[in-house]
Amino acid sequence: MQLRLTKNIQEAVHAALAGEDFPLKYKEEAEQVASISLEKPSGISLDLLKLIAQYLDRSSVEQDRTWFHELIRGTEVYVEPKEPPPKNPEFEAYMEQLRAQQREKEYAKMVSSVVTSEDDKYMYSLRPNELKEIKGHVTTILNIAFSMVAVYVAVYMAAKTMTQDVGTVHS
Incomplete structure (x- = not known):
């Protein structure tokens, strides 16, 4: 000791x-x-x-x-510090390869929304932000139209169950 x-x-x-x-x-x-x-x-x-x-x-x-x-006043048990284990070069190379792949993924994710070519930049002579906005508007219009059709069918079915007269003219 x-x-x-x-x-x-x-x-x-x-x-x-x-x-x-x-x-x-x-x-x-x-x-x-x-x-x-x-x-x-x-x-x-x-x-x-x-x-x-x-x-x-x-x-x-x-x-x-x-x-x-x-x-012995002021002293304590001395434990010699452990030496760090030797590093395996193959493992270090593998870890560096994984780090490089991770950096590439992060970079690709970061620049994925950026368009690089001039042809892709203005598809249909619209900026990408404007195209997303138009897509949102079209989706909203389709949702409203679908809702109107669903309400019409629901009112028709409710009216049919209340009365036998569906509003057609008999000659």
Whole structure:
């Protein structure tokens, strides 16, 4: 397990390395920890930290004693950040192809209402907006005519059920 390196811990590592009888087993790791920049998060092993606390406890006088709980104040468990998985070039190429197709669809949708040729621009010498408006008017007229026929048939059928006389002249 590792703990996040703090300035307090790094100063304790420097103080422990200054002593002559620091164990060689942990000396290399301690030197690495002492030289690490604190700007980027990094860790220190719990075993090394315990050793440093014990070493400082033995080598210091009573007033300058560094307790383990003081040494780890402000730190937390260090979890090394995971490296992002390597990207598959085939998958990236496929994704780029899909993005290009999507951009083409969006572009085609955006320019679909725009007419490009001069012949298509004024069909029947009308602008496209005017043609849509005329289509709307014709539809409205047909709806009114259909409604009138439907009302006539409905009135005729209602009159037929009320009386037998449908209004024809008998000679």
